[in-house]
Amino acid sequence: MGMAHLIRTGVALALASTCVAAFPAASASALSSVPASVSVSVSVSAEEYEPVRVVHTERVQAGPYAITVGFSTWPLRALRSLDFSFAVDGGIAGKKGTLTITGPLGDESEPLARHPRKRDVWGLDIRALMAEGDWGLRFEIDGPQGRGTGELTHLAVLEQPGPPLGLSWSISTLPLLGVVAFVTVAWRRNRPLLRVRAAC
Numbered sequence: 001m002g003m004a005h006l007i008r009t010g011v012a013l014a015l016a017s018t019c020v021a022a023f024p025a026a027s028a029s030a031l032s033s034v035p036a037s038v039s040v041s042v043s044v045s046a047e048e049y050e051p052v053r054v055v056h057t058e059r060v061q062a063g064p065y066a067i068t069v070g071f072s073t074w075p076l077r078a079l080r081s082l083d084f085s086f087a088v089d090g091g092i093a094g095k096k097g098t099l100t101i102t103g104p105l106g107d108e109s110e111p112l113a114r115h116p117r118k119r120d121v122w123g124l125d126i127r128a129l130m131a132e133g134d135w136g137l138r139f140e141i142d143g144p145q146g147r148g149t150g151e152l153t154h155l156a157v158l159e160q161p162g163p164p165l166g167l168s169w170s171i172s173t174l175p176l177l178g179v180v181a182f183v184t185v186a187w188r189r190n191r192p193l194l195r196v197r198a199a200c
Contacts, residue, residue, distance in 0.1 A: 053083075065145070076155065088141070097140050099137065103129065104132075136151055
C-alpha cells in the first residue's frame, strides 16, 4: 500500500513538471501565431502634433474654381515663416495646377502640392516671404471643368520682426570677435618668450 502511494505521487510530480516546462514554449508559440494585423499601434500622425491653424483667409476665383487661401500668421511680415493653405471648393481630387508667387524679388513658380500636415488641401509648409513690399499669388488650375486662372494681388508684407538683419548679424558675431582678439593678444605676449626659447 505504501509502495503504490509512492508510485502515484511520483507519477503526479512528473506530470506536473512536464506541464510547467511546456507552458513557456506553448505561450511563445501562441504569441507568435497572433496575426500582425492585430498589433496595437501607438504612433500619432503629424497632423495631431502640428495642426495647421488658419487665422486669416482670402478668396480667389480661378475660372470655374473658387479657392480659399489660408494664412497661419496675419499680418504678414518679411522673413517670418508661416503656413499657406489653398482649399478648392469641391476638393482637390482630379485637379492639378501651378502656383506662382510674385513679389519684390521676382516671380517663382511651382506645382500645387498637398500640404504635408493638411492632406486634404494644397499648401506651403513653413514658407517665408523674404522681403517687405507688395506680393501676389497666381493660380493656374486644370480640372474637370477646364482650365482656370486667378490671382490674389496686393498682398502687403510688412518689415521683418525684431531688429534689422544687419544688426542681428553684428550682435551674433561679437563673441567670435572677442575670441579672435583674445587669441591675438595672447600670441603677441608669448612671441618674445618663444624667440628666447628658440635661441637657447
